Amino acid sequence: MPIGARTVSRAGMQPGPAARPLEPGLVAALRGVVGHDGVITDPGRLMVYESDGLTAYRVRPTAVVLPTDTAQVAAVLRLLTEAGVPFVPRGAGTGLSGGALALEGAVLLSLARMNRILAIDAANRRARVQPGVVNAKLSRAAAPHGLYYAPDPSSQAACTIGGNVAENAGGPHCLKYGVTSNHILGLTVVLPDGEILELGGAGETAGYDLVGLFVGSEGTFGVATEIEVRLEAAPEAVETILALFDRMDDASRAVSAIIADGLLPAALEMVDREGIRAVEASPYAAGFPTDVAAALVIEFDGPRAGLLEEADRAREICRAEGAREVRRANDEAERVRFWNARKKVFGAMGHLAPDLLVQDAVVPRSRLPEVLARIYEIADRYGLLVSNTFHAGDGNLHPLFLFDRRDEDQVRRVEAASKEVMHACVEAGGTITGEHGVGFDKREYMGLIFSDEAMAVMCDIRRVFDPRGLANPAKILPLRACREWAGPATWIEEAP
Amino acid sequence: MTAVLDRLRGIPGLHLSPGDEGPLVHGVAPAAVAAPETAAAAAEALRVASAKRWAVELDHGGSPLRLAGRPPERIDLVLTSTRLRALDDYAPADLTASVGAGATLGALAERFGAHGQWLPLDPPGSPDTTIGATVDAAAAGPLRLGFGTPRDHVLGLEIVTGDGRLLQFGGRVVKNVAGYDVVKLVIGSRGTLGLVTRVNVRLRPRPAADRTLTIAVASPDIAVELLKRIRARRVEPAALELHALPADPPGAARRWVVLARLLGAAAAVDEQARAVEQAAAELGASFETTADAPRLWARLAHDEARATVAVRVADLPSEIPSTLGLVQAALPAIEAAGGRWTIQAHLGNGIVRLLGAPDTTHPSAAAESHPTSSPLPSSLMRDWRPLADAIRSARAALAPRRGTVVVAAAPAPLLAEVDPYGPVAGHTLMRRIKAQFDPAGILAAGRFAV
Ligand SMILES: Cc1cc2nc3c(=O)[nH]c(=O)nc-3n(C[C@H](O)[C@H](O)[C@H](O)COP(=O)(O)OP(=O)(O)OC[C@H]3O[C@@H](n4cnc5c(N)ncnc54)[C@H](O)[C@@H]3O)c2cc1C
Numbered sequence: 041m042p043i044g045a046r047t048v049s050r051a052g053m054q055p056g057p058a059a060r061p062l063e064p065g066l067v068a069a070l071r072g073v074v075g076h077d078g079v080i081t082d083p084g085r086l087m088v089y090e091s092d093g094l095t096a097y098r099v100r101p102t103a104v105v106l107p108t109d110t111a112q113v114a115a116v117l118r119l120l121t122e123a124g125v126p127f128v129p130r131g132a133g134t135g136l137s138g139g140a141l142a143l144e145g146a147v148l149l150s151l152a153r154m155n156r157i158l159a160i161d162a163a164n165r166r167a168r169v170q171p172g173v174v175n176a177k178l179s180r181a182a183a184p185h186g187l188y189y190a191p192d193p194s195s196q197a198a199c200t201i202g203g204n205v206a207e208n209a210g211g212p213h214c215l216k217y218g219v220t221s222n223h224i225l226g227l228t229v230v231l232p233d234g235e236i237l238e239l240g241g242a243g244e245t246a247g248y249d250l251v252g253l254f255v256g257s258e259g260t261f262g263v264a265t266e267i268e269v270r271l272e273a274a275p276e277a278v279e280t281i282l283a284l285f286d287r288m289d290d291a292s293r294a295v296s297a298i299i300a301d302g303l304l305p306a307a308l309e310m311v312d313r314e315g316i317r318a319v320e321a322s323p324y325a326a327g328f329p330t331d332v333a334a335a336l337v338i339e340f341d342g343p344r345a346g347l348l349e350e351a352d353r354a355r356e357i358c359r360a361e362g363a364r365e366v367r368r369a370n371d372e373a374e375r376v377r378f379w380n381a382r383k384k385v386f387g388a389m390g391h392l393a394p395d396l397l398v399q400d401a402v403v404p405r406s407r408l409p410e411v412l413a414r415i416y417e418i419a420d421r422y423g424l425l426v427s428n429t430f431h432a433g434d435g436n437l438h439p440l441f442l443f444d445r446r447d448e449d450q451v452r453r454v455e456a457a458s459k460e461v462m463h464a465c466v467e468a469g470g471t472i473t474g475e476h477g478v479g480f481d482k483r484e485y486m487g488l489i490f491s492d493e494a495m496a497v498m499c500d501i502r503r504v505f506d507p508r509g510l511a512n513p514a515k516i517l518p519l520r521a522c523r524e525w526a527g528p529a530t531w532i533e534e535a536p
Numbered sequence: 537m538t539a540v541l542d543r544l545r546g547i548p549g550l551h552l553s554p555g556d557e558g559p560l561v562h563g564v565a566p567a568a569v570a571a572p573e574t575a576a577a578a579a580e581a582l583r584v585a586s587a588k589r590w591a592v593e594l595d596h597g598g599s600p601l602r603l604a605g606r607p608p609e610r611i612d613l614v615l616t617s618t619r620l621r622a623l624d625d626y627a628p629a630d631l632t633a634s635v636g637a638g639a640t641l642g643a644l645a646e647r648f649g650a651h652g653q654w655l656p657l658d659p660p661g662s663p664d665t666t667i668g669a670t671v672d673a674a675a676a677g678p679l680r681l682g683f684g685t686p687r688d689h690v691l692g693l694e695i696v697t698g699d700g701r702l703l704q705f706g707g708r709v710v711k712n713v714a715g716y717d718v719v720k721l722v723i724g725s726r727g728t729l730g731l732v733t734r735v736n737v738r739l740r741p742r743p744a745a746d747r748t749l750t751i752a753v754a755s756p757d758i759a760v761e762l763l764k765r766i767r768a769r770r771v772e773p774a775a776l777e778l779h780a781l782p783a784d785p786p787g788a789a790r791r792w793v794v795l796a797r798l799l800g801a802a803a804a805v806d807e808q809a810r811a812v813e814q815a816a817a818e819l820g821a822s823f824e825t826t827a828d829a830p831r832l833w834a835r836l837a838h839d840e841a842r843a844t845v846a847v848r849v850a851d852l853p854s855e856i857p858s859t860l861g862l863v864q865a866a867l868p869a870i871e872a873a874g875g876r877w878t879i880q881a882h883l884g885n886g887i888v889r890l891l892g893a894p895d896t897t898h899p900s901a902a903a904e905s906h907p908t909s910s911p912l913p914s915s916l917m918r919d920w921r922p923l924a925d926a927i928r929s930a931r932a933a934l935a936p937r938r939g940t941v942v943v944a945a946a947p948a949p950l951l952a953e954v955d956p957y958g959p960v961a962g963h964t965l966m967r968r969i970k971a972q973f974d975p976a977g978i979l980a981a982g983r984f985a986v
Contacts, residue, residue: 163764163854164886208713219711221720222688226938238961243850243940244887246957247985248966249674252687252720256713276770300629302652302741343770343808346801402709406629434711435630474711482714489714494703498716500972504965516715 060145062102066123070105073115078153080104089148092135093195094481096397096445101128101142108153109170110228110236110265117263118234120147126510127232129259131172131203134195136398137479139207139258144513149263151202157181158266165271166225171202171264178269187271190217193475194383205264208256210475212307212382215433216341217272219475221255226268229254229261232506240268253501258477259512261505275306275341279351280369282378283336283358284329288312288416290362291334292408295432297357298338299405303350307339308433309382315429318388319381326377332364336432337382385429386440393425393442397454399461403470405435414464415439422453436474437465462488483518495521537567537612540588544570544613547584549577551619558614561593562607562948566614573619575694575702575733582731583700585613586976592698593980594727596637596668598661603844603945604673605726605983606956617668620733623647631739632691632708637668637732653739656683656774658833661841667735674724677837681884682774682799683740687723692736695722697729698974708736721969726984729973745805748829751794751816753778756860756881758819759794763853763883765815766796771808773884774799777836778856780879794883795826797833836880844916845875845892845923845946849930851939853886862933863890866926874917886939892916892923914947924953931958957985 062070062081070079080086081103090098102125107113120127126146133140142148154170157178161167162185169178175196179188192211193199199209205227210219217223226240240251254261285291295308311319317330328335336358340351355366369375389396403411412428419426419441430438439461443450462472462485472478472485486495499522505511545552551571558569572578585592590612595601597618620636623644627633628651635644641655642663648654659665659675669675671693676685683689692706705718722729753759759778766773775797780790798808809825816823826832840846851859863879871877875892882888894916917923931941943956960966966986971977 161852161854164852166852208717210711214711218684218688219713221717222684237965238938241938241940241961242852242855242886243934243938244848244942245960246940246942247960247963248969249687249720249724250962250965252717252723255720256717273767273770273772296629299631304741343800343804345807346803349801349803402711404627404630404632404709406627431711435709436711469707470709471707471712472714474709475713477713478715486715489707490705491703493701494705494718495715497697497701497703497718497972501716501718501721501969504968504972 060102062125062147063123066119066125067103069119070103070116073119074105074107074112078106080106089130089133089142089150092133092138092140094136094138094479096395097138097141097480099141099143101148102145104148104150106150106153110230113149113230113263113265114234114236116149117230117232121233121508121510124508124510126513128512129202129206129263131200131206132174132198134199135203135207135479136400136476137473137481139477139479139512139515141480143480146513151200151263154265160185160271162187165273166268167271168266168268169201171200171205171267173201175199175201175204182271183274186274188274189223189269190214190272191220191223194386201267201269202264205255205267206257206259207475207477210431210434210436212309212431215308215431216304216306221252223270224251224255224267225270227251227254227264228266229263230265231262232508232511256477258479258516260502260515262511277341277344277347278375279340279347280375280378281336281338281351281355281358282367282369282381283338283355283363284332284365285334285336285362286332286364287362288333288412289409291336292412292432294336294358294361294363295408296406297361298354299433301353301357303354305338305354305433306341307337309337310428310430310432311335311337311382311385312428314425314427315385315389316381318392318427319384322384322388322391324380324384324388326381328381335381337378382429385427389427389440389442394444394446395442397441397443397458399437399439399441399458400473400476401437401462401465401470402474403435403437403465403468405433407468407470408432408435411437411464411468415461418457418460418464422457424450424453424457426457431474434474435470478516480515483516486516486518486521492521540584540590541568543584544568544581547577547580549573550581555614558616559595559599559601561601561611562603564608564611566593566611568612569614569616571616571619575620575696578615578696578731578733579700579702581613581615582696582698586699586978589976590978591981592978594672594731596666596672597640598665598669599841600661600665600669600673603947605980606951607948608980608983615731617666617731617733628653630708631741632710632736633739634708634734634736635667637671637735638666640664640666641670648739649742652742654742655689655737655739657686657689658837660837662837663834665841667737668732671723671732671735672725672727678775678777678795678797678833678882680882681776682772687720689737690719690723690735691738693719693722693732694734695730695732698979699976706736710738725986726980728970728980728984728986730979743799743801745798745800745802746829747798747805747809748826748832749796749798749809749812749823750826751796751812751821751823753792753794753819753821755792756857758821759792759883760854760856762794762815762819762821765818766812769811769815771798771811773797773812776883778881778883795832797829840880840889840891843891843893843945845890845950846944847890847927848942848944849888849890849934849939851886851934851937853884855937855939856881856883856886856888859886859888859939862930863888866922866930869922870926873919873922914949916947917949920950920953923950927954960985
């Protein structure tokens with residue numbers, strides 16, 4: 041059955057229609073692979089798996105399967121493929137695009153039990169991990185070697201490396217160090233039919249960069265069961281600045297000016313007035329003035345020599361652009377306070393409204409001032425409260441709408457405003473997602489940036505990995521993009 | 537054939553020239569060379585070629601095709617991006633640019649340099665090689681240690697598929713996860729998926745100071761120890777190369793030098809240079825600041841691109857002594873069979889290159905010393921088997937750790953003895969992907985790993 045507003049809706053109060061339960065024979069066979077408690081079918085226990093971080097969509101999976109290693113994943117996928125049952129990989133479920141929704145009667149393949157760090161090779165600055173390892177845990181484990189894992193999504197205390205690989209996740213420090221894709225050296229992948237592939241590795245790959253292609257494929261090519269990552273040397277020194285602005289426009293011009301000046305901060309993040317107020321009303325309050333329009337958290341890292349000069353240049357630029365005040369973190373405690381003003385916004389906002397919708401889009405950095413102005417204008421016009429706390433240095437916006445999903449009119453306005461924001465970002469030369477992925481939520485925006493032909497090529501590529509259409513169905517590509525795609529049953533095997 | 541040529545001649549914006557004016561691929565001349573001025577013209581040309589099942593090679597200027605891949609059986613058409621050179625779309629304030637595939641890295645460097653920016657890529661053949669050739673081969677040089685390879689710099693691209701579809705993937709912004717990362721798929725695909733016509737790149741601020749130290753070391757082991765000590769002092773060089781200089785006099789022991797390139801703020805580079813010098817001194821190695829370093833790096837890149845044989849042996853960086861050991865152990869037999877050989881290593885990346893050039897002191901080579909007007913230097917070696925044997929045994933030795941041995945350039949006689957790529961994981965998937973981009977199978981068929 042095609043997916044549409046009937047099965048899951050944005051308002052999403054009602055879970056989708058109960059999917060048909062799995063055949064008892066299949067359940068028994070799955071238990072034969074992963075053990076009795078490795079398969080969850082009890083409806084009460086399935087409830088926590090109904091949604092990811094985008095809670096507006098809810099669908100109860102037919103079952104959850106919890107394998108512990110690559111061989112088990114392969115055996116599980118063989119059984120599901122034989123039975124023609126779709127599957128959806130799931131890490132920590134912090135995704136914000138509905139990527140881990142179990143649509144079309146899918147079984148959720150939870151990687152929660154595959155949470156071991158397999159090796160840290162300090163000499164070669166690499167680590168090999170299972171996909172369920174939590175991002176922050178990897179950096180903690182690498183710290184005694186003077187190393188860390190650079191991509192640092194704000195959700196890093198919960199999200200998994202497998203989920204990061206699937207979404208090609210970013211984070212504040214990706215401005216200087218690059219996103220997940222720049223840090224993945226090799227993958228063990230199980231294809232939907234159970235075939236195990238070792239991609240990448242120690243040498244130079246001949247042929248196509250399948251590691252690069254797999255990263256960001258959002259679970260639609262198969263399951264990453266082991267991941268080899270690059271670790272970075274911890275920087276010798278860090279300089280962190282907090283700049284407070286009375287006008288949003290000045291703050292965003294300061295961002296552009298810092299980039300255009302040739303400075304390369306490790307992170308350059310913006311928090312707006314609503315964000316600061318929310319944090320100041322939370323346990324993380326640090327006494328920052330709540331009457332400013334925006335704050336920038338700017339961090340430089342690297343060799344100590346020359347670092348202070350770079351930071352000073354950024355401070356001067358902020359002042360020249362009209363900053364009311366520019367502070368420098370004098371110690372680690374102060375640095376953490378600056379960062380809390382950025383990192384705790386999302387959580388703090390949760391107390392201000394029953395529901396939040398965080399959007400994700402990217403614009404060229406020089407267009408930030410006008411696009412931000414446009415976003416506030418759109419929110420105003422729809423009578424909505426919006427907060428912009430985001431990765432400014434990358435031009436990666438995260439407009440956060442506050443609303444109450446019980447109010448249908450508000451829901452409609454949030455949706456309309458969101459859509460206008462997407463259009464505005466694309467018109468400014470940007471893209472529809474910088475790190476949260478397309479998932480289920482943004483499929484219909486794909487046509488804003490890709491031609492039908494380009495999307496058809498993506499369908500073709502997907503079919504190469506997953507000829508039967510069983511891996512995370514109904515994600516990424518809009519329904520109309522894949523000509524032959526009217527549901528799993530009609531997927532074409534392979535072009536003759 | 538003439539009917540098809542007439543059809544190509546009728547395509548607006550497509551410059552057609554006779555094949556003997558085109559690049560030779562393993563000495564094989566194409567029937568014709570087509571240079572589109574627009575992506576649309578390239579698309580039309582490939583539609584025609586696909587319909588007629590012409591054998592097509594995609595070229596981005598310079599000589600990268602000369603000895604790359606397996607020799608073609610025949611070439612009907614070379615389609616080249618050399619007329620797609622536009623550098624017009626450059627946004628200094630965003631540190632991004634969108635450039636024609638035929639633009640040379642040198643021309644780009646000049647343009648970006650005027651704004652204090654650069655694209656930190658120094659592949660073999662740079663600065664004369666083009667961005668298209670660099671993307672096509674995922675080619676990177678010493679700066680890969682500090683800045684990565686083309687996959688870390690390319691934000692988006694435009695490609696004409698084998699059957700003439702003009703497609704855009706990625707974009708102009710520095711973060712983008714919409715849809716599959718087809719950009720990564722295309723980078724390094726060797727013209728087997730389509731002609732890259734435009735490339736969007738991310739630029740970096742050009743560091744204020746740029747210094748290269750030359751350190752003479754007694755052995756590769758000392759070089760690895762030097763790397764450890766440099767890192768222990770928290771110095772992260774942008775490039776760290778280990779080169780074996782040819783034995784002088786012949787038969788004497790080879791001399792080894794490490795080249796360390798330091799980039800950053802002036803004060804930081806001063807301090808790092810001191811740290812590297814201290815580490816070198818501790819190991820009893822002599823060192824000096826390299827005079828005219830830009831010329832040195834350019835010469836090395838030039839020489840590597842001109843090599844008649846280039847074999848790349850890659851493993852974990854910590855295995856460099858054993859990787860070099862494999863190469864060195866095989867060298868006497870290889871040298872005895874002919875040619876002049878140099879060894880270079882990306883020390884921090886674990887990649888060793890064995891480069892062969894005709895031994896000009898040997899009489900049979902003299903006739904072949906004009907590489908552009910090739911006849912091919914296939915007589916570089918009197919016997920290719922020692923090299924082929926060395927490649928096979930290195931492959932076997934590295935396989936357990938998933939290291940690789942790839943023949944990046946070689947004349948036909950070597951390729952008759954040994955497969956240039958060895959086993960490729962995911963090969964079946966790759967073949968199916970190629971079939972989606974090039975359904976008629978006209979692009980570099982059978983020449984590369986896919
Ligand atoms: C408060 C908050 C802040 C956030 N900040 C950021 C941020 O700064 N940057 C950022 O990029 N994201 C951010 N996110 C989004 C989210 O955390 C990331 O997308 C993260 O990568 C998801 O990881 P996960 O383990 O939760 O994956 P899930 O949500 O469980 O799954 C995400 C997708 O990955 C697939 N998947 C999971 N594991 C595998 C696997 N092993 N193999 C194949 N496919 C798999 C799933 O099928 C799904 O499509 C934030 C989210 C929240 C709630």
